[in-house]
Amino acid sequence: MLLMSTLSALWLATFAWCVKGEEENVKSIGLRTHSLAQPYLDSDMQSRWYDFGGDTIIRTDQYIRLTSDRPSQMGWLFSRVPLTATNWEIEVEFKIHGKNTLYGDGLAMWLTKERGKLGPVFGSADRFEGLGIFIDTYKNNRPGVVFPYVMAMVGDGKTSYDKDTDGKNVEFAGCSARGLRGATIPTKLRLTYFQDKYLKLELQYKSVGEWTLCFETNQPPAIPQVAYLGFSAETGELSDNHDIISIEARNLYTAQPTSRPTPGSGRGKKATKEGSSWGWFFTKIMIFFLVIGGIYVGFTAWRASNRRSHRF
Structure with missing residues (x-):
């Protein structure tokens, strides 16, 4: 129950963060x-x-x-x-x-x-x-x-x-x-x-x-x-x-994020822009799952510690 409520709160916070990032653009x-x-x-x-x-x-x-x-x-x-x-x-x-x-x-x-x-x-x-x-x-x-x-x-x-x-x-x-x-x-x-x-x-x-x-x-x-x-x-x-x-x-x-033009064709500029957009997306996803993993590990350790204390 604690884990589910924590994950729910995390999801809402992540959504708010993503929306805020979008609002800025x-x-x-x-x-x-x-x-x-x-x-x-x-x-x-x-x-x-x-x-x-x-x-x-x-x-x-x-x-x-x-x-x-x-x-x-x-x-x-x-x-x-x-x-x-x-x-x-x-x-x-x-x-x-x-x-x-x-x-x-x-x-x-x-x-x-x-x-x-x-x-x-x-x-x-x-x-x-x-x-x-x-x-x-x-x-x-x-x-x-x-x-x-x-x-x-x-x-x-x-x-x-x-x-x-x-x-x-x-x-x-x-x-x-x-x-x-x-x-x-x-x-x-x-x-x-x-x-x-x-x-x-x-x-x-x-x-x-x-x-x-x-x-x-x-x-x-x-x-x-x-x-x-x-x-x-x-x-x-x-x-x-x-x-x-x-x-x-x-x-x-x-608005699409802009990047400085680099020497080369317009094709390279388009690829840079798309790469930057996808890179930011995957960064968000990775941070989200890392935080979930940290919460899960912490919760598992707390539960194990709690069980050991009940034995004594």
Whole structure:
């Protein structure tokens, strides 16, 4: 048992180390098709890359307001074209605020197969297929959980979101974010996705430039190949302003390590680069197995010593 737990911890540490090494080489290219900033609208009072509907209103010098601080409102904002990048990062500045001491319901971010449909899940359709990130500001029934609560749900197109339990039964990952609503600094979320490698959600609401990790997983869900980026919000008897300030979308890729050119043909340069990459890979593998071997030997010696002590 001790050996298994130690190996599990070692594996997680090795994964984190590898991811960190990859992150250092990650480069980005802005995705204009999925980014949005003031004044939001073109000269014909339309957005080239986004559609909006429901109770959404746009003030070109300040915000896209998905719901105003009034009861029974729903609004949405969805990209016109799907997000086709394999690896991406989306950073959103938003603001949830209002004049009431009791407020609700919350704001959602979507990467889903369908787009622009009003519904009961934070203003968008239920039984969705894809990924939903919910910033839930009103607590229905989650004992022991501090609200606002931020959670991810992976929809299969069949499973329904249960409002009565605040989605507890369908939660993929989540975190409490006390102070996010009505924060005095710009509030942001940053969602980073590498296909088959990891999914990470970070929040900024405590101080400018301080990113708080909400969740991170090395077993990310499968995002539909055709997925639209969207946002929605909803109010019920209680209400709030739910604003989108800006959206920055980036395509991520891993930069190949470069090496100094050596005299000779380009073929030699390519071989050097490939050799360096494979050499680094095998170095990681060797270190990993050496550490496992050391733990095993140490554990075996400890167990033998423990048995000898029991004889006496």
